[in-house]
Amino acid sequence: MCGIFGYIGKRKNAGALVIKGLKNLEYRGYDSWGVAMRLSDGSIKCEKDVGKIGAVNPDQFKEESSLAIAHSRWATHGGVTKINAHPHFSCDQTIAVIHNGIIENYGEIRDELKAKGHTFRSETDTEVIPHLIEEELKKKGTTLEEATRRACIRFTGRYAILVLDARSQTLVAARTGSPLIIGVGEGGEYFIASDIPAFLEYTRTVQYLDDGEMVAVHDGKIRFSDIASSAERTKRLVTIDWTVSEAEKGEYEHYMLKEIMDQKDSIRRAVHQDDEEILAVAKSIENCIGCILTACGTAGKVCMAADYFFSVVAKRHVNFTPASEFPIFHHFLRPESLIIVVSQSGETADVLEAMKVAKAAGSKVLAIVNTQGSSIARAADYTLLINAGPEKAVASTKAATGQMAVLLLVAHAVAGKLHEGRTLLLETSGQINDMLNPRYIDHIRDVAKKIASHDNMYIIGKGWNYPMAMESAIKIQEVSYIHAEGFAAGELKHGPIALIEKGTPCIALMGNDEFTADMVSNIMELRARGAQIIGIGPKKFDVFDHWIKVPDSGAAQAIVNIIPVQILAYLLAVIRGRDPDMPRNLAKSVTVK
Numbered sequence: 001m002c003g004i005f006g007y008i009g010k011r012k013n014a015g016a017l018v019i020k021g022l023k024n025l026e027y028r029g030y031d032s033w034g035v036a037m038r039l040s041d042g043s044i045k046c047e048k049d050v051g052k053i054g055a056v057n058p059d060q061f062k063e064e065s066s067l068a069i070a071h072s073r074w075a076t077h078g079g080v081t082k083i084n085a086h087p088h089f090s091c092d093q094t095i096a097v098i099h100n101g102i103i104e105n106y107g108e109i110r111d112e113l114k115a116k117g118h119t120f121r122s123e124t125d126t127e128v129i130p131h132l133i134e135e136e137l138k139k140k141g142t143t144l145e146e147a148t149r150r151a152c153i154r155f156t157g158r159y160a161i162l163v164l165d166a167r168s169q170t171l172v173a174a175r176t177g178s179p180l181i182i183g184v185g186e187g188g189e190y191f192i193a194s195d196i197p198a199f200l201e202y203t204r205t206v207q208y209l210d211d212g213e214m215v216a217v218h219d220g221k222i223r224f225s226d227i228a229s230s231a232e233r234t235k236r237l238v239t240i241d242w243t244v245s246e247a248e249k250g251e252y253e254h255y256m257l258k259e260i261m262d263q264k265d266s267i268r269r270a271v272h273q274d275d276e277e278i279l280a281v282a283k284s285i286e287n288c289i290g291c292i293l294t295a296c297g298t299a300g301k302v303c304m305a306a307d308y309f310f311s312v313v314a315k316r317h318v319n320f321t322p323a324s325e326f327p328i329f330h331h332f333l334r335p336e337s338l339i340i341v342v343s344q345s346g347e348t349a350d351v352l353e354a355m356k357v358a359k360a361a362g363s364k365v366l367a368i369v370n371t372q373g374s375s376i377a378r379a380a381d382y383t384l385l386i387n388a389g390p391e392k393a394v395a396s397t398k399a400a401t402g403q404m405a406v407l408l409l410v411a412h413a414v415a416g417k418l419h420e421g422r423t424l425l426l427e428t429s430g431q432i433n434d435m436l437n438p439r440y441i442d443h444i445r446d447v448a449k450k451i452a453s454h455d456n457m458y459i460i461g462k463g464w465n466y467p468m469a470m471e472s473a474i475k476i477q478e479v480s481y482i483h484a485e486g487f488a489a490g491e492l493k494h495g496p497i498a499l500i501e502k503g504t505p506c507i508a509l510m511g512n513d514e515f516t517a518d519m520v521s522n523i524m525e526l527r528a529r530g531a532q533i534i535g536i537g538p539k540k541f542d543v544f545d546h547w548i549k550v551p552d553s554g555a556a557q558a559i560v561n562i563i564p565v566q567i568l569a570y571l572l573a574v575i576r577g578r579d580p581d582m583p584r585n586l587a588k589s590v591t592v593k
């Protein structure tokens with residue numbers, strides 16, 4: 001949620017630089033945008049507006065500046081208006097603040113500050129931050145760092161903030177629950193952002209701010225400290241292996257399509273795991289008493305598929321609970337339990353909360369994540385990276401298949417078949433490479449054109465294709481805004497079949513498996529009610545109105561089956577004139593509960 005980016009250093013184009021970098025974080029929020037830059041006369045130039053930052057020309061911020069902050073908003077408190085857009089300011093206009101997260105006790109702080117004479121302009125929780133810092137700065141000898149620390153100690157909730165002080169030419173950042181990463185440039189310049197792509201063009205050397213920490217940068221010097229105790233902290237320098245081109249659209253019209261096509265390669269990268277680490281993880285799954293998978297959204301559907309992987313491949317019972325529901329089950333956690341969390345961003349608030357609950361019970365946590373150095377990766381006991389590279393489209397595609405590949409590999413390792421699992425996945429990677437060609441996409445486009453005008457779609461599957469049916473529904477819903485629902489094929493006759501009308505598109509996800517006869521029967525039931533069947537599977541059946549062929553990938557069928565649905569969802573969005581990269585009401589990284 002919300003993109004944050006700040007710069008302090010020797011460059012003279014800080015305003016344009018932060019706007020340009022923030023465009024790379026637009027996937028985090030795109031209701032409105034804003035920038036504050038310190039000009040050479042000591043004043044702050046601020047611009048903000050509703051709408052996407054993508055349309056803003058960085059060249060309009062050409063005034064000389066070496067200190068600037070910029071923000072793209074995903075609204076929580078207060079509507080999507082220019083006044084509510086960040087940055088927000090102190091009464092004297094010398095302190096500008098941008099914020100990601102929620103200050104839960106903002107109401108009481110605002111009332112207190114109003115009573116002291118502060119004037120508030122917006123409906124946001126954020127605006128209390130600059131006013132409270134301003135109030136603290138009135139105390140003699142207080143630095144911006146100290147004033148921000150005292151303000152942060154008052155806040156409850158999850159937040160990441162950047163504070164620009166025009167007078168002292170200082171940039172301060174603090175985090176509790178929402179990500180902030182410091183990019184270390186040349187000659188004492190620093191970039192502070194909620195995600196790495198903002199500054200990847202300038203540096204790949206980073207330092208991570210942890211929860212409860214803050215950082216102050218002034219005159220080329222940086223100081224990390226603990227918010228509560230003010231004790232100084234030292235930070236490791238970490239080199240990131242993402243490249244600029246990985247984080248750009250390149251020849252593609254949308255990130256979503258680029259990321260779908262990257263699956264030609266990303267499964268292979270996911271499988272590129274250290275054998276010893278995978279075997280150690282497998283051992284901890286074998287030895288634990290109670291193994292629970294937890295995640296949100298698409299990553300949650302991946303976990304549901306993994307239930308089947310562990311059951312079918314490793315004969316091991318693993319349960320899935322959505323991360324937002326996980327804390328309710330804390331009674332069942334014990335030190336011998338193993339919690340497997342799955343996340344692309346590594347910053348999802350509900351997952352972090354689940355981890356906190358698991359840790360409080362003494363349980364161990366294995367994280368399967370895409371973002372190296374993310375909060376989830378750093379808080380886990382063991383981490384496996386899926387190596388998908390940056391995923392910027394809001395809809396998760398290559399991260400989801402990468403997560404499934406790693407979980408399927410681990411399931412094979414638990415079964416004592418690591419080599420077999422890797423071979424299967426490498427073969428699958430080759431099959432996906434063959435499948436993803438322009439003719440294949442044209443064929444799916446023909447199908448998409450035939451169904452794009454429908455308002456409802458249903459997807460069915462059995463076995464691991466059942467969670468993939470649910471994941472298919474998420475993909476179609478979030479980018480095309482068509483109402484879509486995924487079901488276990490056998491469940492339709494228990495209620496949902498009442499929704500089927502003449503022509504209703506129904507997608508059937510099939511494998512070359514023991515469920516074929518059951519699936520065909522369920523499809524017949526749908527056809528008898530007038531449904532239009534789109535079959536996705538390795539074999540063609542007469543009951544299909546349209547067939548999208550996929551390779552026969554055995555235990556990896558869930559991975560290959562979801563790919564044509566991703567393409568279909570993408571094309572449905574494009575045909576219906578939606579922006580697949582930035583769907584309405586959503587954001588890439590959900591850092592609020």
Ligand code: M6R
Pocket residue numbers: 296297298299300342343344345346347348351394395396397474475478588589590
């Ligand atoms: O970053 P995460 O994988 O933890 O995100 C979890 C969900 O928010 C995410 O998978 C979401 O459902 C996707 N945008 C759907 O495509």
